[in-house]
Amino acid sequence: DGGITQSPKYLFRKEGQNVTLSCEQNLNHDAMYWYRQDPGQGLRLIYYSQIVNDFQKGDIAEGYSVSREKKESFPLTVTSAQKNPTAFYLCASSRSGASYEQYFGPGTRLTVT
Amino acid sequence: AQKITQTQPGMFVQEKEAVTLDCTYDTSDPSYGLFWYKQPSSGEMIFLIYQGSYDQQNATEGRYSLNFQKARKSANLVISASQLGDSAMYFCAMRATKAAGNKLTFGGGTRVLVKP
Numbered sequence: 025d026g027g028i029t030q031s032p033k034y035l036f037r038k039e040g041q042n043v044t045l046s047c048e049q050n051l052n053h054d055a056m057y058w059y060r061q062d063p064g065q066g067l068r069l070i071y072y073s074q075i076v077n078d079f080q081k082g083d084i085a086e087g088y089s090v091s092r093e094k095k096e097s098f099p100l101t102v103t104s105a106q107k108n109p110t111a112f113y114l115c116a117s118s119r120s121g122a123s124y125e126q127y128f129g130p131g132t133r134l135t136v137t
Numbered sequence: 138a139q140k141i142t143q144t145q146p147g148m149f150v151q152e153k154e155a156v157t158l159d160c161t162y163d164t165s166d167p168s169y170g171l172f173w174y175k176q177p178s179s180g181e182m183i184f185l186i187y188q189g190s191y192d193q194q195n196a197t198e199g200r201y202s203l204n205f206q207k208a209r210k211s212a213n214l215v216i217s218a219s220q221l222g223d224s225a226m227y228f229c230a231m232r233a234t235k236a237a238g239n240k241l242t243f244g245g246g247t248r249v250l251v252k253p
Contacts, residue, residue, distance in 0.1 A: 057241075066246050120239065124239075
């Protein structure tokens with residue numbers, strides 16, 4: 025079955041530690057995205073990538089980093105510089121083109137204490 | 138810049154009745170797409186329906202239809218014959234054709250609770 029996987033589903037970290045969230049897709053999509061969702065809120069774009077080895081900052085990139093070494097993978101690192109990292113993180117992918125919907129993974133709920 | 142506004146934070150609907158979720162948008166790009174997603178309590182985002190700005194007819198997908206009024210910049214979602222499984226958060230989103238990276242801009246969402 026084609027789809028997007030994110031692991032782990034729940035993640036707990038101590039303040040000051042970097043943590044990497046995994047996102048893998050087997051849909052052969054060129055574009056991949058990372059969103060952050062806070063309770064009762066909509067999604068905000070962190071980073072996106074339209075092609076391998078290239079990525080751009082979204083609306084709230086500070087304190088986050090990404091890489092895109094393979095088409096299938098787009099890991100997100102939440103660094104210790106992110107002031108309020110506790111949130112629900114969603115990864116998405118899509119075909120290139122404005123009319124194509126984004127497919128989402130199941131999300132990772134990160135709690136930093 | 139694009140902006141999506143969903144003014145209804147929450148709604149109750151009786152099972153088997155229809156419900157309309159409001160969405161207004163703002164963009165200076167003449168070419169854009171509008172999307173609706175459903176987010177159950179489990180958290181995943183489920184794509185429901187798409188409307189292109191140049192589409193002549195309103196989009197429909199099963200029990201979902203989109204009431205697209207371009208002049209008013211609104212793209213309301215209509216769910217007919219509500220089911221208990223429709224209880225979820227619903228998000229309206231827009232992608233302007235000229236937006237870098239084909240980015241989606243999301244509204245704040247509307248929570249729907251279907252009553253038996």
